[in-house]
Amino acid sequence: MANSFRSFLRPGSILLTAVALAGGVIHSAGPAVAHEVRKAVLPLGDGHIAFRPVAGSIFACDAQFAPGGAFRDGPWISGGQWFPDGKVQVEGDVGWPGAQIRIAREGDFRMIIANGLPVNQKTGAYPVAQGSAAYAYDRNPNAIAPQVIRLQLPARPVEAAQPSCVGMGMIGVTLTGVGIFNGLDAGGRDAAAHEIQDHCNGHPERRGQYHYHSWSPCIPDESGAAGQHSDLAGYMLDGFGIYGPMGEGGKRLENSDLDACHGHTHSINWDGQEVVMYHYHFTDEYPYSIGCFKGKPVAVPHMGEGAQGQRPPPPRMPPHMPPPPPPGR
Numbered sequence: 059m060a061n062s063f064r065s066f067l068r069p070g071s072i073l074l075t076a077v078a079l080a081g082g083v084i085h086s087a088g089p090a091v092a093h094e095v096r097k098a099v100l101p102l103g104d105g106h107i108a109f110r111p112v113a114g115s116i117f118a119c120d121a122q123f124a125p126g127g128a129f130r131d132g133p134w135i136s137g138g139q140w141f142p143d144g145k146v147q148v149e150g151d152v153g154w155p156g157a158q159i160r161i162a163r164e165g166d167f168r169m170i171i172a173n174g175l176p177v178n179q180k181t182g183a184y185p186v187a188q189g190s191a192a193y194a195y196d197r198n199p200n201a202i203a204p205q206v207i208r209l210q211l212p213a214r215p216v217e218a219a220q221p222s223c224v225g226m227g228m229i230g231v232t233l234t235g236v237g238i239f240n241g242l243d244a245g246g247r248d249a250a251a252h253e254i255q256d257h258c259n260g261h262p263e264r265r266g267q268y269h270y271h272s273w274s275p276c277i278p279d280e281s282g283a284a285g286q287h288s289d290l291a292g293y294m295l296d297g298f299g300i301y302g303p304m305g306e307g308g309k310r311l312e313n314s315d316l317d318a319c320h321g322h323t324h325s326i327n328w329d330g331q332e333v334v335m336y337h338y339h340f341t342d343e344y345p346y347s348i349g350c351f352k353g354k355p356v357a358v359p360h361m362g363e364g365a366q367g368q369r370p371p372p373p374r375m376p377p378h379m380p381p382p383p384p385p386g387r
């Protein structure tokens with residue numbers, strides 16, 4: 059089946075990424091309208107964890123969280139809100155020429171084989187460098203390392219009788235081979251607001267898996283940029299697709315446009331056919347990606363962090379090292 063593997067990366071994606079990284083909001087031809095513009099202020103997601111499907115919350119498999127992640131709030135967090143453009147980033151421009159992803163339809167299944175490194179995307183330099191701006195808030199000591207991602211997902215997923223919880227660790231993968239994690243950091247807080255990430259909104263966890271907790275400007279989305287429904291960004295572990303932040307007609311989606319699992323149903327192009335089908339969206343606001351699984355997620359035993367609702371194994375060390383005591387200050 060090797061010759062049926064397809065690459066989803068298009069030649070134009072690098073240019074679009076560069077435009078997005080320059081901070082511009084990409085508009086279609088014609089006058090800009092308000093719904094295309096990313097919000098400068100977002101509600102902080104802290105505390106929005108539920109143990110059933112609730113819109114605007116994460117239906118979490120885990121009831122307890124260990125301390126970890128960023129050890130200090132930056133000035134971009136204030137009064138129950140946060141300001142994405144004011145957030146410090148992990149600097150760097152590290153390429154990953156060995157990054158691989160293969161996605162193939164095999165009968166009723168979609169096989170995804172990847173090494174977890176970002177295809178056609180550069181990352182910040184990890185571990186976070188001592189003395190850098192990011193180091194003042196988040197001393198992520200982990201280096202980005204290749205992973206073994208082998209997923210056998212239903213190619214035509216169906217909605218389960220009941221939604222199910224989302225665990226910590228990988229809950230989906232982008233078409234560029236990057237793990238999608240839920241919107242929580244190890245401490246159960248709003249990861250996108252608290253944790254310091256690179257220019258693509260990515261960082262590594264303790265086994266070195268590079269991942270996103272939120273929408274990344276480095277995920278190709280030519281259709282969204284052109285004022286249409288966003289392109290497919292990746293697959294969640296229940297087999298449903300997750301798309302960028304633009305809905306039908308190029309409307310920038312909010313939680314109120316989506317159900318508790320962070321999806322909706324309308325006509326989409328799925329494996330080359332127009333079908334009316336459920337799918338998820340990333341949004342700018344918490345929970346950023348899914349709030350629950352609409353279908354039945356597959357087990358990912360080698361990833362180890364309980365995406366099926368199992369308790370994760372106790373970590374050998376905190377995901378992020380706590381800061382050393384300040385020397386005499």
Ligand SMILES: [Zn+2]
Pocket residue numbers: 239243249253261262263269271
């Ligand atoms: Zn993370």
Ligand SMILES: [Zn+2]
Pocket residue numbers: 287301304305306322324337339
């Ligand atoms: Zn949609």
